[in-house]
Amino acid sequence: MRVSTTQIFQNGVDSIHRSQQELSRTQQQLGSGERILSPSDDPSGAVQSLQLTSAIEKLEQYERNSLSLQQRLRASETVVSSVVDGLQRVRELVVQGNNGSQTNETRAMIAGEIRQSLDELVQLANSQDANGEYLFAGLSSWTRPFEVDADGNVAYQGDDGQRSVQISPARTVPAGDSGERVFEDIPNGDGDLQPLFETYAQIVKTLEKPVPDQQSREDLNAAMASGLGDLDRALGHLLEVRTDLGGRMKTVETQNRINEDQLLQVRTALSEIRDLDYAEAISRFNLQQTALQAAQQTFVQVQRLSLFNFL
Amino acid sequence: MGSDILSIGTSGLAAFQRGLSTTGHNIANAGTEGYSRQRVDLNTRAPQFAGNAYIGKGVEVGGVNRVFDQFVENQLRTATSASAQSSVFHDHAKRVDSLLANADSGLAVGLQRFFAAAQDVATDPTSVPARQVMIAEAESLTGRFASLHEQLDGQRTRVNGQIETTVNEINGIAESLAEVNAGIVAATGRGGGAAPNDLLDQRDRLVRELAEHVNVTTVPQDDGALNVFVGNGQSLVIGSNASELVARPLGEDPLQVGVGLAGSGGSVTDIGRFLTGGRLGALLEVRGSLLDRAQNDLGLIAQGLAREFNAQHAEGRDLNGEQGGDFFRAPAVEVRGSGSGSLPGVTIDDVGELTADDYRLRFNAGAGEDGRWELRSISGNRLVGESDPGNALVAAGLNIDTSDLDQGESFLIRPTRNAAAQIGIAIGDPRSIAAAEWNEDDAADAATPIPVGDNRNALKLAGLQDARFLSGGTTSLEGSYNAMIGEVGTRTRQAEVSAQAQSRLLDEARNQRESVSGVNLDEEAANLLRYQQAYQAAAQVIAVSGTLFDTLLGAVRR
Numbered sequence: 001m002r003v004s005t006t007q008i009f010q011n012g013v014d015s016i017h018r019s020q021q022e023l024s025r026t027q028q029q030l031g032s033g034e035r036i037l038s039p040s041d042d043p044s045g046a047v048q049s050l051q052l053t054s055a056i057e058k059l060e061q062y063e064r065n066s067l068s069l070q071q072r073l074r075a076s077e078t079v080v081s082s083v084v085d086g087l088q089r090v091r092e093l094v095v096q097g098n099n100g101s102q103t104n105e106t107r108a109m110i111a112g113e114i115r116q117s118l119d120e121l122v123q124l125a126n127s128q129d130a131n132g133e134y135l136f137a138g139l140s141s142w143t144r145p146f147e148v149d150a151d152g153n154v155a156y157q158g159d160d161g162q163r164s165v166q167i168s169p170a171r172t173v174p175a176g177d178s179g180e181r182v183f184e185d186i187p188n189g190d191g192d193l194q195p196l197f198e199t200y201a202q203i204v205k206t207l208e209k210p211v212p213d214q215q216s217r218e219d220l221n222a223a224m225a226s227g228l229g230d231l232d233r234a235l236g237h238l239l240e241v242r243t244d245l246g247g248r249m250k251t252v253e254t255q256n257r258i259n260e261d262q263l264l265q266v267r268t269a270l271s272e273i274r275d276l277d278y279a280e281a282i283s284r285f286n287l288q289q290t291a292l293q294a295a296q297q298t299f300v301q302v303q304r305l306s307l308f309n310f311l
Numbered sequence: 312m313g314s315d316i317l318s319i320g321t322s323g324l325a326a327f328q329r330g331l332s333t334t335g336h337n338i339a340n341a342g343t344e345g346y347s348r349q350r351v352d353l354n355t356r357a358p359q360f361a362g363n364a365y366i367g368k369g370v371e372v373g374g375v376n377r378v379f380d381q382f383v384e385n386q387l388r389t390a391t392s393a394s395a396q397s398s399v400f401h402d403h404a405k406r407v408d409s410l411l412a413n414a415d416s417g418l419a420v421g422l423q424r425f426f427a428a429a430q431d432v433a434t435d436p437t438s439v440p441a442r443q444v445m446i447a448e449a450e451s452l453t454g455r456f457a458s459l460h461e462q463l464d465g466q467r468t469r470v471n472g473q474i475e476t477t478v479n480e481i482n483g484i485a486e487s488l489a490e491v492n493a494g495i496v497a498a499t500g501r502g503g504g505a506a507p508n509d510l511l512d513q514r515d516r517l518v519r520e521l522a523e524h525v526n527v528t529t530v531p532q533d534d535g536a537l538n539v540f541v542g543n544g545q546s547l548v549i550g551s552n553a554s555e556l557v558a559r560p561l562g563e564d565p566l567q568v569g570v571g572l573a574g575s576g577g578s579v580t581d582i583g584r585f586l587t588g589g590r591l592g593a594l595l596e597v598r599g600s601l602l603d604r605a606q607n608d609l610g611l612i613a614q615g616l617a618r619e620f621n622a623q624h625a626e627g628r629d630l631n632g633e634q635g636g637d638f639f640r641a642p643a644v645e646v647r648g649s650g651s652g653s654l655p656g657v658t659i660d661d662v663g664e665l666t667a668d669d670y671r672l673r674f675n676a677g678a679g680e681d682g683r684w685e686l687r688s689i690s691g692n693r694l695v696g697e698s699d700p701g702n703a704l705v706a707a708g709l710n711i712d713t714s715d716l717d718q719g720e721s722f723l724i725r726p727t728r729n730a731a732a733q734i735g736i737a738i739g740d741p742r743s744i745a746a747a748e749w750n751e752d753d754a755a756d757a758a759t760p761i762p763v764g765d766n767r768n769a770l771k772l773a774g775l776q777d778a779r780f781l782s783g784g785t786t787s788l789e790g791s792y793n794a795m796i797g798e799v800g801t802r803t804r805q806a807e808v809s810a811q812a813q814s815r816l817l818d819e820a821r822n823q824r825e826s827v828s829g830v831n832l833d834e835e836a837a838n839l840l841r842y843q844q845a846y847q848a849a850a851q852v853i854a855v856s857g858t859l860f861d862t863l864l865g866a867v868r869r
Contacts, residue, residue, distance in 0.1 A: 004348075004829025005341055007822060014818065038409040039800030040807060046412060047797040050419050054789055057423040058776075061430050068434050133437050133764060139747070141437055141764030159759075163766050165434050169777070172770070307836035 012299035019292035026285045035276045045273050052270040059263045062167050066252050066259070069165040072175045073252070076135050077245045079127045080182065083196075084238050086124070090117050090200065091231045097207050098224040100217075104210045111207035118200040122146050122154060125183050136179030139163065145179040146197075154197040156180050167255045173248055177241065186237045189229050199230040315366070316856035322369030323849030326353050329372050330842040337830045338839075345516030347377035347828035349508055377508040380827045384515055387820040392522045392588040394810075394817040399593035400601075401806040403466065407605055408803040410462055411796050418612070418792050421455040424448045426776035432746055433769035437630070442741035449638070453734050456613050460606060460731035467602050470594050471568040477524055477591045478558035478570060484521045485539070485553035491517060492536040493551035499535040521547075526588030542585030545572050563647040563723045570595070601802070603728070607667035608795040610642070610727030612788055613734040615781045617641040618662040621737075623775060627745025627768030632754060632761040635745025635768070642733035644709070645725040652717035657709055657724055663780050664708030669725045670695065672704070672711060674718040684713045686724075744769075 028037055039046035096102070097110040125146045127135045137145035139161030146154050160180050164172040188194040206223040209216070330351045340346040352373035358365035411417060428445040435441050491514045498507035514537060521527050521539065530538045532550070539548040547554055554572060561569030561581045570586060571579035586592055617639035624635040644657040655672065659665060669689040676682040679699060686696045686706050696706020700718070704711040709726060716722075738744065747765030779787050786794065 002826050003831065004825040005832045006829050007825040010821070010825075038405065038803070039412045039796050040405065040408045040803030043797050043800030043804055046800050047793045050412075050793050050796060051789075054419065054423055057427060061427045065430060065434050131435065131438055137764070139762035139765035140760035143760040157760065159762060161762060161765060163436070163764050164770065165766075166430065166770060166773070307833040311836060311840070 008302060012295070012302060015295045016292065016299060019288060019295050023285070023288045023292055026281060026288055029276050030278075030281055030285065033276050033278075034274055036274055049270055049274045052266050052273070055266050056263065056270070058169075059259050059266065062259050063256065063263075065165050066167045066256050069167065069173060069175050070249060070252055072129060072135070073245055073249045075127070075129050076176050077242060077249070079124050079135060080238055080242045080245065083121060083124050083183075084235065084242065086117050086120055087196075087231060087235055087238065090114055090203070091228065091235070093117075094203060094224055094228055094231065098221060107207045107211070111204045114200060114204050114207065118197065118204065121183075121197065121200065122148060125179055134158070135176055136182055138178035138180070146183070152201060154195065156184060156195075167252055168259065171255060173252060177245075182238070182241050186230075186234045188233065189226055194230065196234050199227065199234060203227045203231075315368070316859065317853060319367070319369035320849050320852035320856060322356065322371060323852065324846060326351070326370045326372055327842045327846040327849060329375070331839065331846065333375055334835050334838045334842060338832065338835050341830040341832055341835075345512050345519070346830065347379045347508070347512050348830045349375050349377050351375055374505060375508065376506065377512065378828050379511075380824075383820070383823045383827055387817075387824050388519055388522045388527075390813070390817040390820040391519055392526050392592075394813040395523045395590050396588045396593045396596075397806060397810040397813045399590045400597055401803070401810040403470065403593075403597040404601060404799070404803040404806045406466060407463070407601055408799050410459065410466075411605070411799055416455065416458060416462070418452075418455055418459060418609070419789065421448075421452040422776070422789055422792070425452045426773055429769065429773040429776075432744060433766045433773050436746040436766040436769055437763050439741050442630075442744045442746075445744060446736065446738060446741055449736050449738075453639070453736060456609065456731040456734050459609055460729070463602055463606050463609070464732075467566075467598060470598050470602065471566075474568050474570065474591065474594050474598075475558040477594065478556045481521065481524050481541075481547075481591070482553070482555055484517055484524070485547050485555075488514065488517050488521070488537075488539060488548045489551045489553040492548065495535045496551070522589060524589045525586055525591040542582045542587075545580075545582050545585065563649055567598075601799070603669075604667065605795065605799060606729075606731065607669070607725075607727045608791065610730030611665060611667045611781065612791050612795075613730040614642055614659065614665060614727055615662050615791070616788055617730075617734050618659060619775060619778075619780050620772065623768070623772050624745050626749050627772070628747040628749045628754065628762070628765070629745045630742040630761070630763055633743070633745075634749050634754070636743065637737035638744070640733070640735035640737045642730035645723075645729055647723045647725075648720050649722070650717060650720045652720050653715050655716055655722060655724075656712040657726070659708060659726065660705055660710040661708045663782075663784055665726055666707055666782070667727055668707070669723065669728065670707065670709075672713075672722040672724055674700075674716075674721075676718070682718070684711075684716070686711065689723075746772075 025037075029035065036042050036046055036049065093110050093114055097107050102110070125136055126144055129135055133141040134143065134145050137143050137158035140158050141163075143157050145156060145158040147157055148154050156179055158179050160178045162174040162178065163176060165175050166172045183197065184195040185193050186196055186199075188199075202223075206220060206227065209220070211217050211220055330353075333349050333351045337348050352375070353370050354373040356368040356371050358367050360366075425445070425448040428441070428448040431441045432438075432445050491510060495507055495510050495514065498510060499505075518527065518529060518537070518539065525541055527547070528540045528544075530540070532538060536550045537548075538546065538550065541547050541556075545554075547556075557571045557573050557579055558568050559571070559579075560567055561571055561579065561583070569581050570583040570591070571581050573579055583595055586595060618641055621637050621639055621641060624638040627635040629635060641659075644659065646654045646657050648654050666688075671687050671689060673685055673687070674682055675685045675697075678685065678697065681700055683697045683699060684704055685694060686704055686709075687694050688707075696704055698704035698711075698713055701714045704713055707726075709724070711724070746769035747762050748767040753759045753762070776789065777787055779785060779790070781787065781791050
């Protein structure tokens with residue numbers, strides 16, 4: 001084929017231009033460390049990398065949710081444990097108060113200590129978390145759940161709702177329990193529900209009553225026995241609540257581990273799709289550099305050739 | 312006899328002088344764009360019969376012709392159009408491509424952060440700071456929508472500007488072509504049919520330049536003129552007359568620059584949809600299939616987010632115990648009329664049914680008993696819904712009030728085009744975020760405390776991130792955006808591949824043309840040598856004829 005002078009020149013310039021383009025692209029990749037500089041480089045890879053990034057953000061969000069959930073569950077558990085401790089002390093006092101060696105005065109002292117326990121119990125049931133929310137008010141978490149009236153009766157002001165926190169796409173875990181469920185829905189000996197506050201109050205009332213004769217001593221013994229039964233059932237109920245809370249914490253922990261595993265997998269997948277293979281890129285860069293040099297050298301050599309030089 | 316030799320020698324001198332000057336012309340134009348090398352055709356003069364033999368009478372110049380192949384030229388012209396088209400399209404596609412996927416300005420991060428903030432509110436519904444963050448993230452998200460829309464708009468403005476420039480350039484080239492046509496017709500006539508090579512080169516170059524701007528077809532005329540047509544047969548140059556293209560808004564949208572052909576009496580025919588190839592074809596395609604599409608897709612996500620989020624928000628109860636109001640300011644549907652009559656009221660009936668299409672509402676007097684209002688999609692002119700006059704037209708997720716409309720008018724309805732620019736925040740007070748579930752009875756009862764710790768509605772709001780409620784319940788917000796990125800990426804990739812292929816084809820066609828018509832300086836150097844030697848030889852012939860004459864004179868004198 002016949003070749004024109006312009007063609008020789010243009011082809012030389014074109015091949016230098018092409019080599020420079022390729023070199024510049026590799027340079028950009030090396031600079032950014034990313035294989036995909038814009039979605040058009042690999043449309044499906046780019047979309048996948050968007051999806052994976054979104055998955056990472058979500059998993060990190062679930063981790064944040066779990067953290068806050070665990071704090072709330074732990075706070076509830078601490079309160080329930082304190083209540084159990086108090087309850088065991090009250091049980092000891094009841095056994096002590098039922099002893100025949102007790103006088104009216106010593107029984108009144110024991111009654112006083114149990115009354116203090118009752119105040120403590122109300123305080124514990126009205127516990128707040130770091131944000132000032134009541135732990136046992138159900139969904140009305142700004143409402144003080146247990147109010148004591150002039151007669152010493154304790155009334156529940158909250159509701160029976162439960163806040164759920166999402167810890168995975170398919171899993172939500174209740175963050176707390178309503179005060180009604182924890183402190184009030186406790187079965188008594190008659191098969192009815194009796195709030196723990198009432199159990200305490202009844203025991204106090206019985207112990208404060210003077211015991212003048214044999215009949216009232218027997219009444220006291222009977223009342224104390226039934227009080228002990230109520231306390232034991234309450235203990236059982238509270239331990240159940242605590243186990244339930246512990247179980248939920250365990251669930252959150254397990255899910256957290258799953259989330260972490262997934263996070264690692266997704267991060268690895270993202271890196272495989274998006275990140276540059278440096279070894280490959282650097283050897284490509286060297287090759288392209290050599291190609292450019294060759295194009296430049298041949299251009300200069302060819303341009304030197306002309307018949308006019310010999311005329 | 313002596314005079315014969317003299318005249319033969321002179322004919323050689325003249326011919327080789329022409330050869331030398333043509334070689335000089337070739338060398339001088341070795342760098343001229345579009346120049347075709349020229350060649351002197353030498354013919355033997357008609358011989359003279361001298362009793363028993365024909366005696367040669369020397370040489371004559373048959374003509375100076377350019378070395379040119381019309382087929383190669385046509386290929387080069389087609390390749391120029393295609394290459395300009397795909398490279399301009401690729402340039403613009405690349406810009407949209409990197410704009411949408413840019414992590415700093417893209418939508419994906421904004422959506423993720425906003426829904427993460429909604430999750431934080433669900434985890435801690437009484438926290439006012441968490442609610443403030445959610446509103447701040449919503450603001451940043453609508454900001455991203457607006458900025459993406461604005462950048463696409465900026466590109467549209469640039470494209471419109473380039474359409475105007477390109478049309479002006481086309482007009483300039485068309486006028487030059489008309490002038491060169493006139494010159495060629497005159498020169499051909501004057502030269503008795505001899506080709507005015509340099510004018511023909513100039514015209515070919517102009518046609519090629521025109522082809523770079525838009526696809527053209529040419530029809531050569533007997534008198535040497537070349538008629539040039541664009542689109543599907545709209546005449547741009549007829550002989551020495553050029554028509555004028557105009558670039559200005561031709562439809563309902565005052566911002567959409569159309570391309571028309573100016574007719575007699577100031578009339579303008581819209582020929583934009585017929586124009587393909589070249590820069591102009593690419594620019595029109597970029598606007599129609601890339602920018603319109605991207606803005607509509609983005610708008611669909613904005614409409615979907617605003618309306619679905621608001622609907623869920625209205626099912627909730629805020630920290631003050633009130634029912635949830637609008638969270639986002641939902642974008643309106645854009646409606647434009649062809650005349651000055653009243654516009655139809657258009658509302659969004661079902662955001663799940665909404666598409667990224669634009670629509671035209673037109674009255675079809677022939678349909679039904681009293682005629683019908685018909686809604687057709689702009690892309691593909693598909694009938695999507697119709698209604699009797701005065702009745703509401705419900706189709707494609709839209710509800711269109713057709714009462715009080717002028718039946719002679721048509722209306723352009725764009726539910727999503729500017730939605731990304733219009734979506735805003737309606738909520739200001741963080742306490743007004745409705746994280747709790749709405750309950751009519753509880754709300755009516757003043758004694759029931761407000762369930763501030765209720766996060767059930769917040770969970771549902773956060774759940775909208777993955778909910779598939781767009782495009783008939785097939786895709787989520789993120790899914791839509793990813794699909795959009797994927798599509799723009801694929802189109803850009805295709806454009807890149809095609810731009811590369813077209814540029815190779817163009818190189819190939821250029822090489823072919825150069826191979827036939829280009830000047831090779833070494834070849835010209837050789838010709839220079841050849842003609843120079845021949846010229847010297849012819850001069851020698853004249854010298855010899857002189858010597859012969861002297862010899863004869865000397866013999867007679869003796």
